[in-house]
Each structure stands twice: as structure tokens, then as C-alpha cells.
Amino acid sequence: MQDKEKIGIVLATYNPQLEYFYKQIKSIQNQTWQNWICHIVDDCSKPEYQTEIQKIIENDSRFIYHFHSHNLKHYYNFERGLQYCVQDPSITAIAFSDQDDIWQTEKLEILITELRSEQMLLVHSDLELINSYDEIIHPSTWNFEGRNPEKATMELLLLRNVVTGCSLLFCTSLLTYILPFPQGNEVGLHHDWWVALVAIQKGKIGHIRQPLVRYRLHSSNAVGAMQNAGNFYTELMLWFRKKYRITGKSYLIHCNLSKAFQARFYQQLDSSWSNPFDDRRLDFGWAVFKLCYQSLKVGYRSEGIALRILIFKILFDIQRVQNYIFKVLPIFQATKSNIQNK
Numbered sequence: 547m548q549d550k551e552k553i554g555i556v557l558a559t560y561n562p563q564l565e566y567f568y569k570q571i572k573s574i575q576n577q578t579w580q581n582w583i584c585h586i587v588d589d590c591s592k593p594e595y596q597t598e599i600q601k602i603i604e605n606d607s608r609f610i611y612h613f614h615s616h617n618l619k620h621y622y623n624f625e626r627g628l629q630y631c632v633q634d635p636s637i638t639a640i641a642f643s644d645q646d647d648i649w650q651t652e653k654l655e656i657l658i659t660e661l662r663s664e665q666m667l668l669v670h671s672d673l674e675l676i677n678s679y680d681e682i683i684h685p686s687t688w689n690f691e692g693r694n695p696e697k698a699t700m701e702l703l704l705l706r707n708v709v710t711g712c713s714l715l716f717c718t719s720l721l722t723y724i725l726p727f728p729q730g731n732e733v734g735l736h737h738d739w740w741v742a743l744v745a746i747q748k749g750k751i752g753h754i755r756q757p758l759v760r761y762r763l764h765s766s767n768a769v770g771a772m773q774n775a776g777n778f779y780t781e782l783m784l785w786f787r788k789k790y791r792i793t794g795k796s797y798l799i800h801c802n803l804s805k806a807f808q809a810r811f812y813q814q815l816d817s818s819w820s821n822p823f824d825d826r827r828l829d830f831g832w833a834v835f836k837l838c839y840q841s842l843k844v845g846y847r848s849e850g851i852a853l854r855i856l857i858f859k860i861l862f863d864i865q866r867v868q869n870y871i872f873k874v875l876p877i878f879q880a881t882k883s884n885i886q887n888k
Contacts, residue, residue, distance in 0.1 A: 556627030566646035668745035669752035711738030728806030734799030797858035
């Protein structure tokens with residue numbers, strides 16, 4: 547397998563903390579699986595960072611550096627990186643890398659072995675949480691956040707992403723369905739969430755409980771980890787910190803993502819499948835409520851997220867009804883007045 551399998555790594559950078567970046571590069575070089583190529587996709591870093599990045603990788607030809615003069619932010623930057631992998635037909639599997647983590651030495655070997663032996667389309671692992679000094683915060687991100695990824699279904703994955711980008715490996719055969727990424731406002735869009743959704747739609751996802759990444763938490767994280775994310779109490783505390791503001795942003799994120807998913811796979815979805823976050827259906831959150839019950843029943847541990855979206859969906863539908871009444875009421879009053887005048 548080692549001779550045949552070439553792994554493509556997409557490493558996204560933007561003004562990296564150089565100490566962390568160096569450690570990430572060394573951890574990739576120290577992989578027991580050595581047949582890989584790493585495309586470093588830089589999202590318009592400052593010149594001094596570009597220079598240092600190139601110095602760190604200059605003695606290893608397996609690192610290919612791509613500088614871009616237009617900043618796209620992390621979501622579209624990873625999409626840009628996948629385009630480089632498309633151009634190399636010898637790549638059979640693809641991994642994502644952040645600029646500040648540390649990979650366990652056997653990460654790629656364990657992932658590729660699981661991917662092939664179990665005939666998966668995507669595999670991902672648990673992660674060890676570390677701080678700025680490489681000290682362990684928690685030995686398991688999945689336990690820390692309350693993730694139960696083995697319980698994931700397509701619908702539950704639409705509710706909550708449990709697949710972290712830097713821990714996954716997927717078959718290049720998925721690229722046909724992954725690219726292009728759904729377009730839209732980059733806020734709330736995540737490359738790993740989209741890739742995981744595509745994978746679970748097209749086949750099987752493998753879950754490895756062994757932490758294969760040392761996932762660094764610090765102030766500059768684009769996306770971090772939150773203890774007991776998704777449960778009722780955590781969601782309530784988040785709402786409290788936001789001073790009980792209701793913006794509906796999270797509902798719109800789920801709505802837009804599920805629309806993009808449905809548009810991409812509408813010909814392949816079962817005829818009975820319906821989008822639980824469809825903003826065109828006036829159901830006052832009934833579909834989301836059923837998803838909340840499903841999460842509770844199987845132990846997916848995302849009922850708090852479902853409840854938050856349910857509240858937004860109810861408010862959204864009430865607003866639609868009010869708008870309809872205000873639109874129809876003047877017509878009704880005008881008709882009534884005409885009848886009375888006759």
C-alpha cells in the first residue's frame with residue numbers, strides 16, 4: 547500500500563505564529579507514512595511571514611508553497627488548496643492541516659490503513675487538546691465537547707458537525723462532489739463540515755477514538771473547542787453571555803448549508819427526504835423538534851443546538867405569518883369598505 551498510496555496534504559496559512567508553524571511542519575515530516583505531498587496555501591500573509599515560511603520548508607521538496615495576493619479566509623482558502631490536489635492524479639487521499647497543531651507520528655498511517663481496510667470514504671480521529679505551551683488541557687476533544695460521532699446520520703450531521711478538519715482523511719474520489727464549495731457569506735461556513743456531509747451522503751465515515759492530533763487552543767484560533775458544546779446548559783450560558791440577544795444567525799447558517807446540500811444532491815436523495823431547516827416550509831419548527839428528539843434518543847448530544855435553532859425557526863415563521871397578515875389586511879379592509887358602500 548505504501549508504494550501506491552500518495553496522500554495530499556492541504557495546509558492553510560495566514561500570518562502563522564512561527565514557533566507553532568515550525569512544530570507542525572516537523573510533525574508532518576516525522577510521519578511514519580512518508581509518501582505524501584503538502585500544498586501550503588497561503589492566504590495573503592505579510593511579506594515577513596512569507597519569507598519565514600519558505601525558510602522553514604526550503605530543504606524539503608515535498609512542501610510546495612503557494613502564495614496568494616487575495617485574502618479569501620479559511621473556508622475558501624482550503625477550497626483553493628483542494629484545486630492543487632486535483633491537478634495531481636497520483637494523490638489518492640487528502641488530509642487537511644492547520645498551521646499551529648502537532649500531528650502524532652502515526653497519524654497518516656493509521657488513517658490511511660483504516661480508510662482502506664474498512665472501505666470508508668472518510669475517516670477522522672479524536673484530538674488531544676493542548677495550550678500555547680504544548681501542555682495537555684484535555685486528553686480527548688470528543689469527551690471534552692461531548693461529541694458522539696459514531697451516532698452521526700446525514701440529518702444529525704446537518705445539525706452539528708462532529709468532524710474536525712485537521713483530523714480527517716478522505717478519498718480523492720469525493721472531490722467530484724465536494725468541489726466547488728457552496729458559495730455565500732463565509733461566516734458559518736466550514737470546509738470540514740461540508741466535506742463530512744458529502745462523505746456521509748456518498749458512503750461510510752470511520753471514527754477513530756484514538757487522538758491523532760494535538761489540537762492547540764489559543765487566542766488566534768479560527769475555530770476552537772468548547773466544553774460540553776451542544777447541550778442545553780452550554781447553549782443557555784452562551785445566550786446569557788450575549789445578553790439574551792436573538793439574531794437568528796445560527797438558523798440561517800443551518801438553513802443555507804442544508805439548502806446547498808439539497809441542491810448538490812437532490813437527484814440522489816431519497817424521495818421521502820425533506821430538509822429539516824427549510825425556510826420555505828411553515829411548520830413552526832416541527833422538523834427541527836423531531837431532529838432534537840432524534841439527537842436525544844440516539845445520544846448525539848446536540849439537543850441544545852437543536853433547541854436554539856427551533857426557537858429561531860418558530861420566530862421566523864411567526865414573522866412570516868405577521869407579514870402575510872399585514873399584507874392581506876389592507877386588501878380585506880378595502881374589500882369590506884366597498885361592500886358597505888354599495
